[in-house]
Amino acid sequence: MKKILTLLLVLLATAPLCAHAQTPALELEALLRAYADRGDFAGSVLVARHGKILLEKGYGLANRRTHAPNGPDTRYPIASVTKTFTAALVLHLAERNKLAITDKLSRHYPDFPHGDSITLAQLLSHTSGIYDYTQLNDFMLSETARPATEQRMLALFRNQPLDFAPGTDWRYSNSGYSLLGYIIEKATGLRYAQAIQKTIFTPLGMARSGFDYQRLADATKAAGYYAEVGKAYVKETPSIDPSISFAAGALYSTVGDLYKWHMGLQRHRTMGAASAVRAYTPVRNHYGYGWVIDSVAGQRTVSHSGGTWGFRSTLVRVPADDVCIVLLSNTETPSLDAIAKGLLAVLYGQPYQLPVTKHAIALAPEMLRPYTGTYLIKEQDLVVDVKLENGVLQTYPFHGPRGELAALSETRFFIREQEEFEVSFTRDAQGRVLTMILHANGRDKVGEKIK
Numbered sequence: 001m002k003k004i005l006t007l008l009l010v011l012l013a014t015a016p017l018c019a020h021a022q023t024p025a026l027e028l029e030a031l032l033r034a035y036a037d038r039g040d041f042a043g044s045v046l047v048a049r050h051g052k053i054l055l056e057k058g059y060g061l062a063n064r065r066t067h068a069p070n071g072p073d074t075r076y077p078i079a080s081v082t083k084t085f086t087a088a089l090v091l092h093l094a095e096r097n098k099l100a101i102t103d104k105l106s107r108h109y110p111d112f113p114h115g116d117s118i119t120l121a122q123l124l125s126h127t128s129g130i131y132d133y134t135q136l137n138d139f140m141l142s143e144t145a146r147p148a149t150e151q152r153m154l155a156l157f158r159n160q161p162l163d164f165a166p167g168t169d170w171r172y173s174n175s176g177y178s179l180l181g182y183i184i185e186k187a188t189g190l191r192y193a194q195a196i197q198k199t200i201f202t203p204l205g206m207a208r209s210g211f212d213y214q215r216l217a218d219a220t221k222a223a224g225y226y227a228e229v230g231k232a233y234v235k236e237t238p239s240i241d242p243s244i245s246f247a248a249g250a251l252y253s254t255v256g257d258l259y260k261w262h263m264g265l266q267r268h269r270t271m272g273a274a275s276a277v278r279a280y281t282p283v284r285n286h287y288g289y290g291w292v293i294d295s296v297a298g299q300r301t302v303s304h305s306g307g308t309w310g311f312r313s314t315l316v317r318v319p320a321d322d323v324c325i326v327l328l329s330n331t332e333t334p335s336l337d338a339i340a341k342g343l344l345a346v347l348y349g350q351p352y353q354l355p356v357t358k359h360a361i362a363l364a365p366e367m368l369r370p371y372t373g374t375y376l377i378k379e380q381d382l383v384v385d386v387k388l389e390n391g392v393l394q395t396y397p398f399h400g401p402r403g404e405l406a407a408l409s410e411t412r413f414f415i416r417e418q419e420e421f422e423v424s425f426t427r428d429a430q431g432r433v434l435t436m437i438l439h440a441n442g443r444d445k446v447g448e449k450i451k
Contacts (some may be wrong), residue, residue: 002234005046015141018440021197024049024054024346024347025054025055025063027346028047028054028055028343028346029055029057030157031333031339031342031343031346031352031354032045032055032057032059032339033059033352034354034355035335035339035355036060036358036359038355040333040335041059041060041327041329041331041333041335041336041339042059042060042061042070042225042329042330042331042333043058043060043070043074043076043312043327043328043330043331044056044057044058044059044061044070044072044074044076044181044254044326044327044328045057045255045325045326045327045328046057046072046255046256046257046258046259046324046325047324047325047326047343047347047350048138048259048262048322048323048324049321049322049323049324049347050321050322051204051322053259056072056255057071057072058070058071058072058074060330060331062074062220062222062223062241062330063220063222063223064223064225064234064236065223068219070222070330071220072254072255072256073220073254073256074220074221074222074254074328074330075208075213075216075218075220075221075222075223075252075253075254076252076253076254076260076311076313076328076329076330077147077213077224077249077250077251077252077306077308077311077313078249078251078252078253078306078313078315078328079238079245079249079306079307079308079311079312079313080089080174080248080249080304080305080306080307080313081251081253081258081304081305081306081313081314081315081380082177082245082247082249082251083177083248083249083290083304084249084261084290084291084304084305084315085196085200085261085290086177086180086181086184086247086248086290087124087180087279087289087290087291088200088265088270088271088275088279088290089184089195089196089199089270090124090180090183090184090289091271091275091278091289092199092270092271092275093165093184093187093188093269093277095252095272095275095440098188099120099183099187100120101119101120101121101124101278101289102119102120103119103120104116104117104118104119104391105118105119105120105128105179106118108182108186109179112158112163113158113159113199114129114166117165117166118130118166119166119167120180120183121283122166122176123173123176123177123179123180123192123306124176124180124289124290125283125284125287125288125289126170126171126172126173126176126284126285126287127166127168127169127170127283128162128166128167128169128173128176128286129162129163129164129165129166129169129171130157130160130162130163130173130175130176130179131157131161131162131163131173131175132157132158132172132173132175133153133156133174133175133178134172134174136156139156139245146241147241147243148183148241148243148244148377149243150182151241153178153244153246154179154182156175157175158367169284170283170284170285170287171381172381174245174248174249175248176248177246177247177248177249178246178247178248179240180247181246181247181248181267182247184247185426188207192208192246192247193211193212193242193250196211196251197210197211199270200261200264200270201251203264203269203270204260204261204263204264204270205260206253206257206260206261207257208220208253208254208256208257209251209252209253209254209257210251210252211242211250211251211252212242212250213239213242213250213252214239214240214241214242216252220254222330223236223237223310223330224236224309224310224311224330224331224332225237225310225330225332226238226309226310226329226331226332227331227332228400231412236310237309237310237311238309240308240309245308249306249308253328254328255326255328257329258315258326258328259324259326261315262317262324262326263324265317265319266319266322267393271414276319279291280300280302280319281293288302290304291303291304292304292305295352296318296344296348297348297350299318299320299321300318300319300320301316301317301318301344302316302317302319303316303317305336305337307328307332309332310330310331310332311328311329311330311331311332312327312328312329312331312332312333312334312336313327313328313329313336314326314327314336314337314339314340315327316340316343316344318344324345325340325344327339327340327344334421335355339353342354356411358406358408358414360406360408360414360416361407361408361409362407363407363410363432365388365391367410368388368391368392368393369388370427370431370432370433371386371388371393371425371433371436372386372387372388372393373385373433373449373450373451374386374447374449374450374451375435375447375449375450376447376448376450377438377445377446377447377448379445379446380445382397382398382447383397383398384396384397384398384436384447386405392404392405393405393413395415395423403415403416403421403444404416405423408422411424411425412424412428421438422438422439423436423437423438423439424436424437424439425437433449434448434449435447435448435449436449
């Protein structure tokens with residue numbers, strides 16, 4: 001559920017470029033092993049191309065109490081990767097005239113505020129302007145262990161002001177996908193979980209996937225872990241009732257089952273070719289209908305990531321080349337994006353970088369204090385607070401974990417818990433701090449200091 005795409009972006013800026021001297025399978029394994037050995041990845045991975053699985057393996061422990069290892073059959077919550085299923089099911093129903101993506105929300109919820117100006121297509125593409133209920137921190141922290149009704153969930157956001165006029169902007173909204181889940185129920189006469197099972201899981205043979213991870217009793221179920229500042233991932237996380245994350249993020253799966261999902265999409269078994277074209281066409285901010293659209297080596301990539309307490313997930317596909325990458329982790333590592341990019345580089349013969357250990361320098365508190373404040377990264381709709389605590393700079397991204405900034409120079413830092421993250425600051429001629437810059441895979445995301 002957490003908006004991983006809007007937290008911090010990963011950069012491997014200082015590691016040496018790697019040559020392609022090994023076979024792809026060995027090179028893929030070496031890349032994953034490098035991250036695992038550094039403590040940046042614990043989970044399961046699958047990489048396939050042209051119908052051949054090149055890597056399918058687990059790293060680290062699925063459960064630290066029982067010492068059960070992660071493996072290909074380990075089950076994990078996939079969080080917002082759920083949205084790829086919800087979007088596909090909506091398009092599947094549209095093909096069968098059960099609904100239309102041009103439908104106004106008011107057709108399904110006649111009394112929903114502004115429902116006559118919001119379409120299902122806007123819910124699919126995060127362009128509706130509907131407030132995202134996961135911003136309600138008190139609710140997310142205290143209420144997620146018990147079931148919620150449709151009425152209770154809608155009450156969290158239906159009367160909130162729109163973030164913008166529908167169709168005029170983009171902002172990630174789990175509320176929109178929850179609404180789509182309830183609309184699926186109205187259109188099918190089935191519970192959301194039943195509709196997914198009947199339409200997708202059963203036809204594709206996804207026997208190790210399901211809806212209610214909280215109540216799953218299985219030896220292959222991974223426990224989720226988070227890290228306290230400056231420490232390893234050792235704290236087990238609480239569970240979230242599936243009625244809370246619902247159609248926006250309640251599904252669980254394995255790397256093998258998500259590969260079956262990829263193959264089903266390749267063969268248009270859930271939604272037809274025309275619907276796939278619509279899903280994979282960006283509407284705004286590189287987002288289509290349930291997929292983030294990018295490219296590698298001139299080919300279109302479609303992907304989605306997800307995060308919930310103790311878990312991270314990433315599914316990357318290159319439909320034209322039948323490439324599928326699945327990464328499921330039972331820690332809150334932010335490294336999955338960098339790992340996925342490295343795996344793509346291996347598959348396409350491009351240069352990539354292995355993670356390296358960085359060495360911090362000491363800076364006096366008076367040198368650090370000017371960097372404190374609040375920064376807004378408009379491109380990612382991300383607010384980050386920077387505070388000086390006990391002589392150390394700490395970052396507090398909205399909805400994200402705290403991170404300690406360690407200095408590489410007077411103006412350049414990395415996050416100590418995850419060394420791939422780099423941050424630098426700029427000043428004006430009078431020495432006032434103007435911006436914080438996140439460096440990510442050769443791209444810079446600039447955050448303006450707003451207070």
